Amino acid sequence: MKPAAFTYHDPRTVEDALRVLADVGDEGKVLAGGQSLLPILNMRLASPAHLVDINKVAGLSAVSADAGGVTVGATARHTEVERDEAAYAVQPLLRQALRLVAHPAIRNRGTTCGSLAHADPAGEMTAVLALTGGAVRLRTSTAEREVAAADFFLGPLESCLRPGELLVSVHFPAFPAGTGTAFVEVARRHGDYALCGVAAAVTRDGDGTVTSARAAYISVSPTPLVLDLTDAAPDWAAAGRLARERVDPEADIHSTVAYRRQLVEVLTVRALTAGVAA
Amino acid sequence: MTEQVRPVTLVVNGTGHRITVPVRRLLSDALRHDLGLTGTHVGCEHGVCGACTVLLDGLPVRSCLLFAVTVDGADITTVEGLAAADGTPHPVQQAFTECHALQCGFCTPGFMTTIAAALQDNPDPDEEQARAIIGGNLCRCTGYQNIVKAVVRAAAIARERA
Numbered sequence: 001m002k003p004a005a006f007t008y009h010d011p012r013t014v015e016d017a018l019r020v021l022a023d024v025g026d027e028g029k030v031l032a033g034g035q036s037l038l039p040i041l042n043m044r045l046a047s048p049a050h051l052v053d054i055n056k057v058a059g060l061s062a063v064s065a066d067a068g069g070v071t072v073g074a075t076a077r078h079t080e081v082e083r084d085e086a087a088y089a090v091q092p093l094l095r096q097a098l099r100l101v102a103h104p105a106i107r108n109r110g111t112t113c114g115s116l117a118h119a120d121p122a123g124e125m126t127a128v129l130a131l132t133g134g135a136v137r138l139r140t141s142t143a144e145r146e147v148a149a150a151d152f153f154l155g156p157l158e159s160c161l162r163p164g165e166l167l168v169s170v171h172f173p174a175f176p177a178g179t180g181t182a183f184v185e186v187a188r189r190h191g192d193y194a195l196c197g198v199a200a201a202v203t204r205d206g207d208g209t210v211t212s213a214r215a216a217y218i219s220v221s222p223t224p225l226v227l228d229l230t231d232a233a234p235d236w237a238a239a240g241r242l243a244r245e246r247v248d249p250e251a252d253i254h255s256t257v258a259y260r261r262q263l264v265e266v267l268t269v270r271a272l273t274a275g276v277a278a
Numbered sequence: 279m280t281e282q283v284r285p286v287t288l289v290v291n292g293t294g295h296r297i298t299v300p301v302r303r304l305l306s307d308a309l310r311h312d313l314g315l316t317g318t319h320v321g322c323e324h325g326v327c328g329a330c331t332v333l334l335d336g337l338p339v340r341s342c343l344l345f346a347v348t349v350d351g352a353d354i355t356t357v358e359g360l361a362a363a364d365g366t367p368h369p370v371q372q373a374f375t376e377c378h379a380l381q382c383g384f385c386t387p388g389f390m391t392t393i394a395a396a397l398q399d400n401p402d403p404d405e406e407q408a409r410a411i412i413g414g415n416l417c418r419c420t421g422y423q424n425i426v427k428a429v430v431r432a433a434a435i436a437r438e439r440a
């Protein structure tokens with residue numbers, strides 16, 4: 001199917017974009033990579049009166065990394081973040097997760113900020129933001145605020161973004177020295193949204209003792225779930241059982257509750273084991 | 279409401295075109311309906327099948343998930359642009375013929391553009407990597423085995439020609 005008619009805006013500066021977004025209010029939608037929005041428009045699940053295309057806005061495409069972490073601008077594509085060597089060195093979980101996001105042709109266009117704004121509980125980057133304890137920067141024509149991962153996601157496909165607000169960038173902090181990370185998932189087909197996915201970060205001190213073992217989950221909760229499994233370390237089988245008890249997944253056409261719980265346990269063990277080895 | 283239209287310039291397979299389209303025109307439809315380049319196929323219109331894949335500034339993208347106005351001025355390669363100017367088939371095209379990698383052909387343009395771009399990144403894929411390259415494209419006829427062979431063969435042809 002084809003999208004319903006809309007009025008198109010293609011501002012060239014952030015200020016112009018914010019002005020247009022303020023004018024159109026809740027009649028408007030931001031168009032970033034379009035890799036989630038276009039399917040919705042094509043299927044007429046939504047028909048916003050105004051689209052504000054941010055692809056031509058200058059100054060939003062940077063990926064920058066320093067010792068503190070990685071900052072990604074609103075129009076940086078998944079592929080650009082995935083391939084960025086400096087970003088990988090500082091926060092390897094980004095690349096580990098992005099490889100599992102859809103297919104290269106989707107990642108060439110889809111943006112990392114857009115996938116966070118979309119707030120799909122099956123979206124890998126929501127777990128990465130939650131596990132790293134990152135934050136997004138939101139701007140309107142009159143105000144700016146920074147929102148932590150824990151406060152940003154409100155429910156499935158629902159974030160605290162307000163009409164007129166633009167997510168201008170996201171910051172993924174680095175983990176402490178001695179941290180290994182991994183992202184593992186099970187999907188029906190390679191590139192599909194996962195039935196369950198687990199991001200893990202395991203930190204060890206100089207003696208090799210685990211000081212922190214945490215995991216974040218996709219597709220098993222309305223918003224990304226972070227579990228602290230340090231108490232079970234280094235018995236990863238026990239950590240898997242602990243995680244299984246702590247989740248409350250829902251069934252859908254792809255999976256029963258029991259199967260999702262099973263995936264949580266098995267993938268937790270895999271992710272923590274891989275995190276330690278990393 | 280009268281529908282908003284915009285002039286858009288697309289450089290497709292090296293030739294510049296200026297068209298005036300409704301702002302909601304998908305790139306896939308702009309190529310097919312406005313430019314008459316029907317090599318780009320449309321299967322699902324929600325990004326899943328890969329039949330509409332074209333190269334945008336050299337990188338594969340779904341043309342059904344882009345508005346023509348968004349990519350105003352961009353350089354686009356469709357399946358029609360893969361062969362050399364003298365008509366010599368692209369290595370991927372020759373490999374598809376040799377390996378019998380298509381049946382009905384509906385999915386083929388999307389596979390070819392995807393594979394052509396991937397071989398730029400990885401000129402010598404093994405079979406495992408070939409499978410990963412085509413993981414985002416659906417084919418309802420072939421069972422994929424011959425397409426995997428064609429990826430590996432296309433890389434070999436490109437090397438033979440070099």
Ligand SMILES: Cc1cc2nc3c(=O)[nH]c(=O)nc-3n(C[C@H](O)[C@H](O)[C@H](O)COP(=O)(O)OP(=O)(O)OC[C@H]3O[C@@H](n4cnc5c(N)ncnc54)[C@H](O)[C@@H]3O)c2cc1C
Nearest residue numbers: 030032033034035036037102110111114115117123167325
């Ligand atoms: C076949 C297919 C498979 C996919 N598989 C996966 C997968 O496995 N995992 C995964 O995570 N994703 C997957 N995706 C989605 C993909 O990652 C998208 O790129 C991403 O979800 C949205 O980013 P976008 O830039 O395309 O946003 P858009 O589609 O442009 O926008 C999505 C939503 O976010 C809003 N928005 C976007 N950017 C901003 C901003 N800066 N400020 C405010 N609001 C904004 C839009 O208004 C819209 O509501 C898949 C997509 C397809 C088509």
Ligand code: FES
Nearest residue numbers: 321322323328342
């Ligand atoms: S028609 Fe574009 S991906 Fe299927």
Ligand code: FES
Nearest residue numbers: 381383417418419
């Ligand atoms: S050859 Fe018929 S769909 Fe692939």
